[in-house]
Amino acid sequence: MEHQSNFRLGLFILFALSLGAILLVGLGSGRWWQSKLTLETYFNESVKGLDIGSKVRYRGVAVGEVSAISFTYTRYEDELPNSQRQQYVLVEAHLDDTLFGKNAQGETQQAALNREIAKGLRVKLAPQGLTGTSYLEIDYEPAPFNQPLPFSWQPEHLYIPSTNSTVNQLIGNAQELLAKLQRVDFEKTISLLNQTLMTANQKLDEIPAKTIGQEASQLLRTINRMPLTQIASEGSLLLVEVRESNQALKALLEQTELKSASADLASAAHSAKVLLGDPALASAVHRLDAITLRLDQLSAQGDIQQIIDNLSNASSNLKSLSEKANQRPSSLLFSTQPKPYIPPQP
Template sequence: MKTRSGYFRLGLFIIGAVATGVLLLVVLGVGNLFRPTVMMETYFDGSVQGLDVGAPVKLRGVTIGEVTGIGFTHARYELDVPPVERHQYVMVDATIRVDRLGTGDRVPTPEVVQALVDRGLRVRLSPQGVTGIFFLELDFMDPALRAPIEIRWEPEHIYVPSAPGTVTQFIEYAERVGRRLDALDMEGVVDSMQRVLENLEAMTRALDVARINEETIALLGEFRTSAERLDRVLSAPALAQVPEDLGTAAVNLRALSESPRFDETLDNLDSAVRSVERTARGLETTLQGHEHDFVTILDNLRVMSDQLRALTEDAALYPGVFLGSPPPPRVEDGEGAP
């Protein structure tokens, strides 16, 4: 009898625990059902390996939704387009909680979302640690560097363009570097380097190393001699006396500048300069309007100088002129003596 009552109580406990769990699930589920959400879609022109349904969607690290679907764009929008002309984009659908966007219960309109996209709002794949699992991250980037990919249809839900993730960019850079390395002629580069090394070795062998060593030693000896001469010059007593002489000259110059007679001398010099200036201005005023008279005086002086030179020459030839005897008559050119 006691065993049956124990089983009965155990059954009631299990039933109560299950009912409580179901009730909690219903309450939490109903709460999520009544929260306003909005559907968002984005497209990736590349692999989304590591992204699964249920992965979180974050806005600058804050979870705002989760991934609800992963497929191809041509399965929804390009059914009537030939397979060879379809875009091979990967389409990712996500549910975004409106209350996490800071807009209250208002669902953001396509115009508001487009304004955010114009400011640089993009979606990219981000890794969760080193596990190889990715999630969607929304962030603002430079719209000039992250232009949206080309689409030829009208999105069914709110559309936010994608941008390459960090891992994707690293892989693209590595592939780009690999392609450039493949394009390089590595054998030609190695051959060129080998030829350069051979030329350097030949040039080294052609150098007269012994002569270079001798010239280097001689140059070092000259440097040593010059250094010794400079040291003797610097250690000379006369050079040591130069700072003291400079100090004495500075003291004398300072005493001269502070002397009252120095100021008086400067004043006299200033007065003399002004007097010279006044004299020059007066002379300039006197000369103005008498230029012709000065020219006449200069001409007369020139004539007097010529006459004086002729008289001097006659006196040198005929000294009797100074005693009153006239000079002999001049003989014209081309005529004989009388």
């Protein structure tokens, strides 16, 4: 009986272990059998803190892990002498196959990556807190910090260029600043600064501060003696007058007579334009020019002056004849003047 109970217990344990293995395989098979992408990149700096199994993040999201860390010359430049080898650190990582989406028909995954690389996609070493460990960060970097490393081989796997880590960028900027500071001639700079301060002191000493203070005090006293209240009141009255003048001008501009005057002026201008464009006016002006030209020609020939002289003489003769007719009308009929009548004497 005891032997049969142990047998059943053993069967139950085997069944439980088998069920657990089946569940474990079923739950993890999707991850185990999921296809991976192999990515490689090169660093020209220390990768201290990065180990196999370190996370790879794309814009902060975990997308894979580091699978291998070595040197580029062990794979691509093994036949070259040490003096000609690139001392780059080769880092390989396994990434999810769905990271970069599906490619266009006939396009390779590297070609799709090259488009993103042209936009600034880079891999850099990022510290993970204060523990001293690091991980790989895939992100887009601005142009000054994303210059890829030069190399002459063809990568075996997908390739994304690397960029200096944030710490190295800070160190590089600090070193560049120190180099610039070393090129600065501090003694000459301090000498020029002292000379500038001495010149400024001399110029300040030359300024008549006492006279300026007295003139400022006098100006303040003059301002205090000014009738500011009266000036303010007159200014207010002036503003009121300006406002009233503005209102009167606005009312004048809004009168219908003024508005119609502009229309009448436009109508008169249109009429004058039509009159000037009339061919009859042009013909009249042409005839007037011809008459004036003819008068000028007659005046130049002397005929007008002779006619005027003859008319003047005829007028004088007519006047003399008229006066003679008024005095002796009979002279118009008889050649000689009749004798005066003498009445007979008784």
